[in-house]
Amino acid sequence: xxxxxxxxxxxxxxxxxxxxxxxxxxxxxxxxxKSAEITGELVAIACGxxxxxxxxxxxxxxxxxx
Numbered sequence: 001x002x003x004x005x006x007x008x009x010x011x012x013x014x015x016x017x018x019x020x021x022x023x024x025x026x027x028x029x030x031x032x033x034k035s036a037e038i039t040g041e042l043v044a045i046a047c048g049x050x051x052x053x054x055x056x057x058x059x060x061x062x063x064x065x066x
Contacts, residue, residue: 001015001016001017002014002015002016002022002038002043002057003015003016003038004036004037004038004043006033006034006035006036008028008032009026009027009028009032009033010024010025010026010027010028010033011024011025011027011033011036011043011045012024013025013038013043013057022057023057023060025043025045025055025060027045027047027048027053030047030048030049030051030053031047031048031049032047032048033045033046033047033048034046034047034048038057041056041057041058042054042055042056042057042063043055043057051065051066052065052066053065054066
């Protein structure tokens with residue numbers, strides 16, 4: 001199970017069982033991260049610019065901006 005942790009302008013996805021960081025999303029170009037939610041294979045990150053970005057947790061690819 002992955003856990004999202006916001007640190008500064010970044011969102012870290014951390015393995016809840018091991019504590020190992022699996023992926024980092026840098027949101028500094030989007031005025032930082034305000035919240036993050038993991039659902040299955042996707043993470044939705046609400047950014048300071050008012051947009052939400054949805055990424056694939058496995059490869060880090062941006063899927064959609066809303």
